[in-house]
Amino acid sequence: MAAVLPGPVPAAAGIGLRFPHHRAVLDERPAVGWMEVHPENYFGGGAAVAALEAVRRDWPVTLHGVGLSLGSAEGLDARHLARLAALAARIEPGLISEHVAWSVAGGNYLTDLLPLPMTEEALDVVCRNVETMQSALGRQVLVENPSSYLQFAHATIPEWEFMAAVAARTGCRVLCDVNNIAVSAHNHGFDADAYLRALPVGVVGEIHVAGHAVRPLGDGRTLRLDDHGSAVSAEVWGLLMTALARFGPVPVLVEWDTRIPPLGVLAAEAARAQVLIEEAGHARAA
Amino acid sequence: MLALRDLQGDFAEALRGGRASPRLAALITPDLARLDVYRNTARTVAIEALRIGFPATEAIVGEEFFALAAAKFWRVHPPREAWLGAWGDELGNFLGRMHAARAVAYLADVARFERALSRAANAADIPALDAASLASVPPEQHPRLRFTPHPSVTLLRLRYPADAIADAVRAGDDAAMAAIDLGSGPVHLLVHRAGGEVVAERIGASAWRFLRVLFAGTPLGEVLAGAPARLDAASMLAAQFARGRLAAAAVKERAPCDA
Amino acid sequence: MTRSLATATLVAAIGLAATPFAANAAAPAGSEKCFGIAAKAMNDCAAGAHSCAGQSTMARDPKSFVYLPKGACGKIAGGKLSAT
Numbered sequence: 001m002a003a004v005l006p007g008p009v010p011a012a013a014g015i016g017l018r019f020p021h022h023r024a025v026l027d028e029r030p031a032v033g034w035m036e037v038h039p040e041n042y043f044g045g046g047a048a049v050a051a052l053e054a055v056r057r058d059w060p061v062t063l064h065g066v067g068l069s070l071g072s073a074e075g076l077d078a079r080h081l082a083r084l085a086a087l088a089a090r091i092e093p094g095l096i097s098e099h100v101a102w103s104v105a106g107g108n109y110l111t112d113l114l115p116l117p118m119t120e121e122a123l124d125v126v127c128r129n130v131e132t133m134q135s136a137l138g139r140q141v142l143v144e145n146p147s148s149y150l151q152f153a154h155a156t157i158p159e160w161e162f163m164a165a166v167a168a169r170t171g172c173r174v175l176c177d178v179n180n181i182a183v184s185a186h187n188h189g190f191d192a193d194a195y196l197r198a199l200p201v202g203v204v205g206e207i208h209v210a211g212h213a214v215r216p217l218g219d220g221r222t223l224r225l226d227d228h229g230s231a232v233s234a235e236v237w238g239l240l241m242t243a244l245a246r247f248g249p250v251p252v253l254v255e256w257d258t259r260i261p262p263l264g265v266l267a268a269e270a271a272r273a274q275v276l277i278e279e280a281g282h283a284r285a286a
Numbered sequence: 287m288l289a290l291r292d293l294q295g296d297f298a299e300a301l302r303g304g305r306a307s308p309r310l311a312a313l314i315t316p317d318l319a320r321l322d323v324y325r326n327t328a329r330t331v332a333i334e335a336l337r338i339g340f341p342a343t344e345a346i347v348g349e350e351f352f353a354l355a356a357a358k359f360w361r362v363h364p365p366r367e368a369w370l371g372a373w374g375d376e377l378g379n380f381l382g383r384m385h386a387a388r389a390v391a392y393l394a395d396v397a398r399f400e401r402a403l404s405r406a407a408n409a410a411d412i413p414a415l416d417a418a419s420l421a422s423v424p425p426e427q428h429p430r431l432r433f434t435p436h437p438s439v440t441l442l443r444l445r446y447p448a449d450a451i452a453d454a455v456r457a458g459d460d461a462a463m464a465a466i467d468l469g470s471g472p473v474h475l476l477v478h479r480a481g482g483e484v485v486a487e488r489i490g491a492s493a494w495r496f497l498r499v500l501f502a503g504t505p506l507g508e509v510l511a512g513a514p515a516r517l518d519a520a521s522m523l524a525a526q527f528a529r530g531r532l533a534a535a536a537v538k539e540r541a542p543c544d545a
Numbered sequence: 546m547t548r549s550l551a552t553a554t555l556v557a558a559i560g561l562a563a564t565p566f567a568a569n570a571a572a573p574a575g576s577e578k579c580f581g582i583a584a585k586a587m588n589d590c591a592a593g594a595h596s597c598a599g600q601s602t603m604a605r606d607p608k609s610f611v612y613l614p615k616g617a618c619g620k621i622a623g624g625k626l627s628a629t
Contacts, residue, residue, distance in 0.1 A: 040368055040369050040371075043371060043408075046438075046482065050482065066368070067369070072294065074291060080369065083369065105294040105298035108298060108365065108366065109364065109370075111365065111370075112301075112328040149320045149324065150315065150316070150323075151314075152313045152315070153312070153314070153315050346617050347615070348615045349616075352616075387614065389618075417558065428552045431551070454621075463617060506555065507550070507551045510550050510551055520553075520555075520557035520558045521561060524559075524561030527558065527562035
């Protein structure tokens with residue numbers, strides 16, 4: 001039973017493993033470096049966890065949380081943390097990450113990743129919660145920059161500074177989602193490249209890419225929606241190249257959550273990311 | 287300045303169908319309509335999670351009605367934790383009280399049944415109690431033994447044959463649906479997960495009562511004293527061991543009542 | 546009396562549990578059915594954040610007034626579609 005599991009997460013392209021692909025992944029054995037799952041889907045037992053354990057025997061796996069609510073002023077749900085810790089002990093993930101967002105208020109889970117006001121108070125709350133998470137798990141975690149559709153008038157900290165400050169204060173690393181940057185930069189009118197330049201080199205331990213949707217707002221403008229429901233856009237591939245050039249080769253994940261395509265399509269997107277990671281590696285070595 | 291805790295409380299209220307408070311609305315830029323993106327997403331995700339957990343219930347009433355009922359349920363009984371697999375225990379009773387669902391008398395029972403299936407599928411992987419491990423319990427302690435059921439176990443007593451209805455509806459089997467006798471009397475069901483499979487078993491009324499008392503953590507002596515003489519209690523108990531439906535046995539502390 | 550009953554029952558049950566008999570003794574009333582419950586990814590939905598809200602910029606509230614159910618309920622014997 002004490003089989004040796006695949007080692008740490010390589011600086012290679014991975015895919016988000018969703019339930020429709022549990023079987024296909026084991027049958028087709030796609031040539032991807034690692035896989036990422038949402039731990040909340042495996043908080044129980046039974047077939048789901050058994051499938052994840054089967055995958056884990058052959059690939060490094062990362063846990064990317066969607067419900068811990070690091071931005072909740074009321075603190076973290078101890079049951080949630082305990083379940084996450086138990087799953088981590090069972091799966092031995094290479095990386096564990098969560099979002100800089102909130103989804104719990106008054107003890108109710110609000111089924112979305114909700115926006116935080118970028119204030120000193122929110123920064124204190126997120127840092128306190130990240131520290132709680134890291135001590136409960138006994139390891140360093142990564143936190144992901146959010147995508148958002150609105151902002152708060154009393155915000156005082158640019159988002160990129162907020163992200164850097166969380167990492168600096170808590171010792172966590174940053175999961176840089178370049179699709180989220182593309183979405184939020186468009187929705188709020190800031191410069192995506194400047195965002196990347198503002199994140200300290202060395203702090204970024206993982207990058208996400210995904211597709212997003214564009215919806216008309218009715219006033220001639222558009223809103224970008226982070227629906228993870230299409231191929232990665234040319235602009236986001238460009239941001240990935242910029243990010244890899246700045247942060248160096250790190251694990252890159254292709255996320256696809258809506259209208260999930262056949263596994264082959266996902267693997268092809270990952271292969272494209274893999275080429276960019278290797279090019280960034282060669283450029284550094286040269 | 288609005289404290290984060292208050293901002294989140296107001297935001298949550300606006301999200302779940304209320305209005306954005308003036309103090310929250312004053313802070314949101316570029317305009318309040320952006321809140322709709324979050325409101326619609328939160329509601330849609332909640333409805334979707336219930337659709338995944340209650341496919342037969344949805345098929346019985348149709349997509350539109352189910353979405354209406356699910357949205358109402360979400361407002362009244364929001365998930366209390368981010369693990370959505372734990373959500374939905376109250377949906378059966380909720381549908382049973384919902385005026386618009388009264389035309390489908392068996393709907394609540396089907397939801398109760400589907401929730402039991404989900405609980406069984408999602409229950410923690412806890413090893414079953416090995417009967418042989420009890421051989422060392424001294425005989426004088428036997429009457430005081432209390433059993434804890436496996437977390438995948440649910441006992442249901444339903445007025446309508448919800449297992450047959452769910453099965454026929456999920457299979458889209460018109461003939462099976464037409465053959466269902468809604469007046470066939472209550473069904474006694476034992477749902478659990480065995481060897482990775484979710485199993486729903488119809489049992490007799492006296493077996494059901496015996497197991498309800500047993501799974502409630504009642505001391506074995508009382509369980510047996512209350513059992514009808516014609517019930518083969520040793521076989522019943524043996525079956526619970528063999529099927530992995532018991533998780534623990536203890537002499538003193540009160541077992542958690544789960545059934 | 547209670548003690549001897551408990552002991553007799555438990556000892557018999559422990560013995561029976563180890564035999565093939567026990568696997569069949571569970572269904573005195575007969576029918577047992579395996580339900581192929583696909584593992585459920587309820588949280589993936591919340592994961593792609595805006596993934597499940599195809600029309601999330603539009604206010605799309607489910608109707609607040611009463612619709613009559615119109616799924617498979619009419620196909621079930623005795624099922625009714627009109628409120629009584």
